Amino acid sequence: MQPRYVVLPMHRRQFLSTALAATALAACGQSTPVATGISTGSSARNLVFIVIDDLNDYVGYLGGYGGTVHTPSIDALATESARFNRAYVTVPVCSGSRASLLWGLSPQQHGITTIELVGEQPGLDLYNSAFASIPEHLGDQGITTMGAGKVFHEPFPPAWTSHGPTDWLPFSFGEHGTFFDYGPWDPSNGVHPDQAVADWAVSELQKEHDGQFLLAVGFNLPHQSWKCPQSYFDLYPLEEVVLPATVPDDHDDLSELGRERVQTLLELPDGWTSQHDVIVNAGLWRDHLQAYLACVSHSDHLVGEVLDALANSRYSDHTDVVLVSDNGYHLGEHLAWRKAKLFEEACRVPLLIRAPGRDLPAGDVDDAVSLLDVAPTICDLLGVSPPESFAGTSLLGGEPPSPAVSQWDTSFSEVSADARYRTTTHYVADQDGTLVVDSVERYDRLIDPNEFDNLEA
Ligand SMILES: [Ca+2]
Numbered sequence: 269m270q271p272r273y274v275v276l277p278m279h280r281r282q283f284l285s286t287a288l289a290a291t292a293l294a295a296c297g298q299s300t301p302v303a304t305g306i307s308t309g310s311s312a313r314n315l316v317f318i319v320i321d322d323l324n325d326y327v328g329y330l331g332g333y334g335g336t337v338h339t340p341s342i343d344a345l346a347t348e349s350a351r352f353n354r355a356y357v358t359v360p361v362c363s364g365s366r367a368s369l370l371w372g373l374s375p376q377q378h379g380i381t382t383i384e385l386v387g388e389q390p391g392l393d394l395y396n397s398a399f400a401s402i403p404e405h406l407g408d409q410g411i412t413t414m415g416a417g418k419v420f421h422e423p424f425p426p427a428w429t430s431h432g433p434t435d436w437l438p439f440s441f442g443e444h445g446t447f448f449d450y451g452p453w454d455p456s457n458g459v460h461p462d463q464a465v466a467d468w469a470v471s472e473l474q475k476e477h478d479g480q481f482l483l484a485v486g487f488n489l490p491h492q493s494w495k496c497p498q499s500y501f502d503l504y505p506l507e508e509v510v511l512p513a514t515v516p517d518d519h520d521d522l523s524e525l526g527r528e529r530v531q532t533l534l535e536l537p538d539g540w541t542s543q544h545d546v547i548v549n550a551g552l553w554r555d556h557l558q559a560y561l562a563c564v565s566h567s568d569h570l571v572g573e574v575l576d577a578l579a580n581s582r583y584s585d586h587t588d589v590v591l592v593s594d595n596g597y598h599l600g601e602h603l604a605w606r607k608a609k610l611f612e613e614a615c616r617v618p619l620l621i622r623a624p625g626r627d628l629p630a631g632d633v634d635d636a637v638s639l640l641d642v643a644p645t646i647c648d649l650l651g652v653s654p655p656e657s658f659a660g661t662s663l664l665g666g667e668p669p670s671p672a673v674s675q676w677d678t679s680f681s682e683v684s685a686d687a688r689y690r691t692t693t694h695y696v697a698d699q700d701g702t703l704v705v706d707s708v709e710r711y712d713r714l715i716d717p718n719e720f721d722n723l724e725a
């Protein structure tokens with residue numbers, strides 16, 4: 269077994285100051301200056317990096333929602349992008365997934381495999397580690413990095429050359445007795461936090477920046493709480509909301525540990541045994557779906573505002589775009605809610621890369637890929653070598669992508685390279701602390717795309 273996490277001996281800034289001191293000493297000795305990875309000249313490209321929180325495949329181009337979802341901006345971007353239709357997170361929850369996305373580290377490296385936050389044991393305190401995140405690494409190479417909204421799991425102002433609004437909607441859960449708060453955004457509360465992020469991004473695209481830049485834009489919706497302007501709720505009349513397919517005995521072919529994993533992140537009122545039952549018995553399943561869809565469309569609209577600003581900017585012909593979500597989401601699929609599960613719904617996310625003229629043409633990419641590969645891809649797009657700590661491989665240039673493994677605690681789920689089979693292996697620790705196989709699930713997604721029938725049962 270690989271160690272669950274590694275600890276570096278030195279804080280990153282300590283490491284940098286040591287390295288810079290060595291460089292200064294070398295310069296005194298007339299040594300050759302240390303080269304940077306920055307690209308120069310008119311061919312130098314910029315990147316707009318859009319991260320949407322908790323967005324599953326309920327976007328038009330991926331077709332994950334049974335009815336019509338209104339995502340015209342993301343769909344328009346998709347027509348011009350490499351569409352990674354089988355992109356999988358490393359950990360199906362915000363913190364661990366973003367640790368991989370922003371620091372390029374596998375769960376075995378960063379150790380954040382359940383609901384712990386960055387810096388909580390057993391994971392690494394990446395904000396105070398020797399590992400360089402994407403903006404820190406790019407900044408070290410002389411690239412201007414700008415970020416706002418939820419990009420890192422927590423605001424991390426020191427990572428950026430400059431940053432915009434760092435607030436996002438508070439997570440609340442008491443309004444309906446179902447753990448989900450939702451409803452129209454009250455304009456008297458001021459500008460919606462995600463709107464403020466979009467406004468900032470638009471203003472940055474209207475400014476003149478020297479050299480290359482990374483502009484990172486993080487939208488919090490459709491993460492809870494589901495609050496956005498009424499007009500987005502109006503797009504989804506309740507009677508037209510399409511509920512996902514379920515089967516009542518879906519959990520019967522799971523092991524005890526498998527059933528436990530499906531109910532992860534359960535928050536139940538006293539006396540209830542299933543969050544799904546709470547929502548269904550309250551008559552609120554459609555309402556919850558409507559609210560999630562409304563928030564998807566709200567984020568889509570803001571993506572459109574940013575991309576319109578880019579199209580109308582001086583940067584339009586030399587700026588690439590990466591759009592991604594940090595985890596998928598269950599809205600009753602598998603009789604379950606939220607994320608932190610190892611089924612398709614929580615592990616698969618949208619991933620679009622619009623990079624005209626690069627080795628990544630617009631079109632469908634149906635091979636399974638991991639979000640571990642996003643960080644080195646961003647470096648590649650900007651012409652910078654990735655740090656050695658990045659575990660993935662760039663999606664440009666034809667290298668095989670990293671295996672699409674998702675981990676939750678001691679359970680691992682992998683989609684085969686052709687994305688046909690999902691195999692989930694649950695491990696438990698024996699008396700010596702060694703992980704041994706508890707149970708296995710396997711699904712043939714070609715004939716059972718909902719992953720109802722565990723072939724190993
Ligand atoms: Ca998330």
Ligand SMILES: [Ca+2]
Pocket residue numbers: 517518519520521522719720721722
């Ligand atoms: Ca089943």
